[in-house]
Amino acid sequence: MKKLFLLFLSVFIISCSSSKLPFGIRKTIYQLDNELNDTTKYDFKIAPEQVATFKYDWSFGLHTPNGHNIKGQKRLLKLYFKxxxxxxxxxxxxxxxTTYHRHLNNQPLKFREQTKYFKKYEKLLKKNMDTAFAWDERNKPIEKYREEEKDYFKLYANGRLVIGTTSAWKRYSKSSSASTDVEYTGRVINLKERSLYVEIIQVEKPKDGFKLNQKVGDTIQESPYSVVLIPSERK
Structure with a gap:
């Protein structure tokens, strides 16, 4: 049984080495393409690479705080990375x-380069964290990120439609209550520095017994990182 596993593992590694992407990565990209709605994919695609990967750090469910699982993957993909x-x-x-963002934008995936980068980064982290952080900063300067972020924020022009979430609450007793997220559609009123002011123009009906904290016509303060841009043609 052990020999069979080693043979299978060898075939897996060779197949990954001879193709542009490991099968598990291709499968994950396929799943993301099918599971994400068009609006989310649009926003992720048009954002500059570093901004997109930061904004959607947790949104895709690729890892979880407790189990650190890769979405839709079993041991082999993790083993490939390791x-x-x-x-x-x-x-x-x-x-x-990053690979999915480049896939959407028809850019070179450079999967091997990405893997090599983080391999070196993790080696440096084990030796000295300050040295590792300095190396990462030299390769991914914050100034470049801020420039990309500035370009992305320009898309949030007055009148642009976005999707966000507000909350609704329900009181059970004097000492007990519950809250839930409710999706809304809003229109950008103004972007001041990093604060985005949005007028709610449509909001989903909350669950029975829950009361909305904001209603249609209210102005809500958001961040470009907390809302999703709707394609211009859907205005």
Whole structure:
């Protein structure tokens, strides 16, 4: 049985080495394409790469705080990453998000380069965290990120439609209550520095017994990172 597993593992590694993407990554991209709605994919696609991967760090469910699982994957994909020197689930997730962003934008995926980058980064982290952070900063300067972010924020022009979430609450007793998220559609009124002011123009009906905290016509303060841009043609 052990020999059979080693043979299967060898075939898996060779097949991954000879193709552009490991099967598990291709499967994950296929799942994301099918599971994400068009609006989310649009917003993720048009955002610059670093901004997109940061904004959607947790939204795709690629890893969880408790189990650190990769969405839709079993042991082999994790094993592939680990055999290539990437052991952090957060770095695995970033590689997947970056690859998916490049896939949507028809850009070179450079999957091997990504894997090599995080392999070196994790080696540096084990030796000295300050050295590792400085190396990462040199390769991904915050100034470049801020420039990309500025370009992305320009898309939030007055009148642009976005999707966000507000809350609704229900009181059970004087000491007991519950809350839930409710999706709304809003129109951008103004973007001041990093604060986005949005007028709610439509809001979903909350569950029975729950009362909305905001209603149609209210102005809500958001961040470009907490709402999703609706394609312009849907205005």
């Amino acid at each position: 055999l290539n020197g990437v052991s952090s689930p957060y770095h695995m997730s970033e590689i997947i998000r």
